[in-house]
Amino acid sequence: MRIELKPRLRMAADLVPAGARLADVGTDHAYLPAALLLEEKIPFAIAADLRRGPLDRARATVREYGLTEKVAFRLCDGLTGISPDETDAVVIAGMGGETIAAILKAAPWARERGGPLILQPMSSMPELRDWLSTNGYRIAEERLAREGDTLYTAFLVRVGEMPPLTPAELWAGKNSCDPLRGAWLDQWIAKTGWALEGISRARGERTTARRRALEEVRSGLIDMKKEWEAWQQ
Ligand SMILES: C[S@@+](CC[C@H](N)C(=O)[O-])C[C@H]1O[C@@H](n2cnc3c(N)ncnc32)[C@H](O)[C@@H]1O
Known part of the structure; x- marks a missing residue:
């Protein structure tokens, strides 16, 4: 059994390190962790969401694909219901850049622990890049994906120093050979x-x-x- 992720979520899923216990913050349908569990890329996931409706949808997906033993659910704001020792990597996808920055600001353990973050902002990308670069994070890699007419980006973020970004790099990220x-x-x-x-x-x-x-x-x-x-x- 497989879940065919659309390009935006596929891009984020591809940045998740193999073998990581994953926390998916703002999981909604839990498609990303469910797909990675079915592919046996990860052994365990925490599906977290601020709202009950999305978390119920996550539970339905996990049940449908027989993954109940491998997923824990958390009804919480950002990373507040998750502790550092239960995850190796964190995904925050499909949210505004300022919300993502606020979630990370409220959870300094995400930086202290040093594990990778996979961030997929839908807006306010200059603000998010700026916040990361001034708060002890570095963007190790940025990828692009296209769905219809819309282009999306995802960042692989690690702890560490990043050379200052120019104003244009804050808007569009650093130049790369990505075909998009x-x-x-x-x-x-x-x-x-x-x-x-x-x-x-x-x-x-x-x-x-x-x-x-x-x-x-x-x-x-x-x-x-x-x-x-x-x-x-
Ligand atoms: C557009 S959906 C994205 C779902 C999935 N991550 C994706 O990328 O397709 C955004 C989800 O984030 C949740 N959300 C928004 N703010 C949140 C927060 N502070 N903490 C946890 N979840 C949040 C919403 O309830 C919603 O389910």
Whole structure:
């Protein structure tokens, strides 16, 4: 029996180290831990969620695939119901970057313990990259996946120092050879362009500062795109 994960969750699942006892925070249907248990990539998982409805869906998936012995359930906010000695790796996927940062901030043991985190933010990625880099974490790897017209990213995060990220890297991550990287950069170049258009007629000191910051990000993104194109030749 297998669960075919969609590309976004597959990307996050592929970053989970083999053999890890996994905590999946905000598990909802528990598809990710169930798929990895069926593939025998992991021996045990904790499926955690803030709300009862999603946790009931997780229980239904685990029952359906005969995995009850290998999954524990926690109704809790973030990592508050999970202790460091029961997991080797943590996944937080499908949430906003600021929520992910708040969950990690409330659980300093995640850093002290040193185990890897697999983070799959849906928004506020600059804020999350910034928070990680200033709070003792380093992004060891970033991957991209496409579902329909939408591109997603996932980070493999470890404890340690990370060289400071440029404004453009905070938005789009560090340049890599990922085949989706060009489309990913185009997306952020377009978004910063729309944001600049949106404030083009506004006045005031704060708008000027915002415009300058966006222009710096956009020009860095354009440089990264050129660099990425040069790597493709
Ligand atoms: C969009 S679903 C993502 C499900 C799955 N992780 C995925 O990526 O497909 C977000 C889930 O996170 C849960 N959630 C939101 N904030 C949370 C928190 N602070 N702690 C635990 N779970 C949370 C929600 O209840 C919801 O089930």
